[in-house]
Amino acid sequence: MKPIMLHGHERSITQIRYNREGDLLFSCAKDNQPNVWYAVNGERLGSFKGHTGAVWCMDVSWDTSKVLTGASDNSSRLWDCETGVSLAELTTKSAVRTCGFSYSANMIMFSTDRTMGQECTVAIYDIRDDSQMRNNEPMQVIAMPKEKVTAAIWSPLDEGVITGHENGDLCQWEFKTGDLLNRVLDHSKQINDIQASNDLTMIITASKDTTAKLFDVYTLEHKKTYKTDRPVNSAAISPLKPHVVLGGGQEAMDVTTTSTRIGKFDARFYHLIFEDEFGRVKGHFGPINSVAFQPDGKGYSSGGEDGYVRLHNFDMQYFDFEFEY
Template sequence: MRPYLLQGHERPITTIKFNYDGDLLFSASKDLVPSVWRADNGERLGTFNGHKGTVWDLDCDRFTTRLLTASADATCRLWKCETGECLFVFNHRGPVRGVAWAEGSRKFATISDPFVEHNSKIRVFDCPENGDLTDDDVMEIDLPKIGGKRVNPTNIQWTGNNEDLLVAFDNGEIRLYDPETGDLKEEIQAHDKKINRLRFNRDKTLFITSSADFTSKLFDPVDLKHLKTYRTDRPVNDAVISNKKDHILVGGGQDAMSVTTTSGKVGKFETRFFNMVYEDEFGSVKGHFGPINACRSYASGAEDGYVRLHLFDKDYLDMKDPVPEEDEAEEVPPTSQ
């Protein structure tokens, strides 16, 4: 693979996302300034200046006209993609951890951390392209303590046709909320530890989780059925379902607090490739000097402050995935009578 090293951020990368058409890449980091890059050559096209805290998440609308950013400065900001102009500031009561456009780009949802006496919250806002904007909630869901402990949301996504809000939590739970009423519709214990990220495939028929329990899991969004598990020997910070092949790309690494005491080889800072169906690892790509905090198909952003943009070569695109031998597939274990 031919990598481009995108050097523009001064602090660790928190998230990266391609726009719908795949020709632009948006990145956010702890340096407060989100950036946009050209996906074919890694050229930085511009920045979005205004936040006063770490930018934890971002999301671009369907036609790449407006960008949403979620920040530790307790705001979510709406930007004009073409010029970098800040169109509106949506104020929150605590650090904003995640943001996601609804399909149609007329609404969006945010999740915020607890702050002082305020609990974690999910908020849904109206955001018409042509019309007055306010930071009044369309709907707000309060997330109270469970067993005396605060359980914080880590990631939020809309399911297909905006039917539900899918929210991941730091206790390993996934919950499904009604975006109109705020009612909790379903919850599952997906992981033993914190879920760092939750991502859908392009048509929202599958989603994948990344967890500090060293696993990444594939789920059916209709019934939250667990389908596959991809096991590693390190915390998983992000994972993505490839839109080119039946592959899963997993990124993570040793805890960031210990990075300065070990080499990249020991810290295991590579993106690992798994076969989606058979769950086996078949390859990896190295290059980062810190834990990979974000990956998309295929770009990666890490604690070292760099975004690595890879272009798949012909060998990978032409590669045929191995399948079980026919005699093994037909072999059936004996059953007791």
């Protein structure tokens, strides 16, 4: 499995995303320029220019017409995907850490950091309402508990928002009222990433406590745990097979102090049901910050601290491989 190396960022990758068809791959990094690539050959299609700080998060609408980004320049921007033109700039009082389109792509949400005396909040906008976007007046602002939001995703069918927090809390919010519906504490450290399964029935969380966990999306009931020996920064569920992929590694600042773990920057594959690890893919020169399966399940991509996005297409052996049980 020979990867295609995408090098269009000067600094570490923060998030990668496929569009629904899987023909485009979007990437953002600690530089100020998110990129979009052709997933088939790794050719760069274009960039979204406008941010002046590290871009922490991005998402793409289901019809690939709009792109949403959030950055440390205290703003979230909505872009036209085809032209790269900024449609709206929503300014905040602190850095935007997570963002996402709802299932219908009629609404967007983003969370802000608890810094400079500002509270951590989740803001929700209806992008069909020009006055909300033009005047920067969200339809709902949900005040978060004292632990800041480090990962967030919409619930299925525009029902609410699921947030992961610094202390390992996983919370479910009703977006119309701002009420807390559910709260579970299954992780002991910060949740770095939340991704949903293709049919929106499950979510997988990646945490600094060296595990990734599978939850029911409606009840937040804990189903499975995938254990590693290093912090997990990102995890994704395959749409084709009962597999999950985990990406992580020792934090960059700790690498020199933990000599036994140097070089452990592999993407690790686990069986969804049995929780057994069955494969690793080497390649990155630093921790993996984001992983994503292709929407058809025939490959995956990873973005690392080294600034590279690696685009992998699975060999036939992967599709022939079956667990014996």
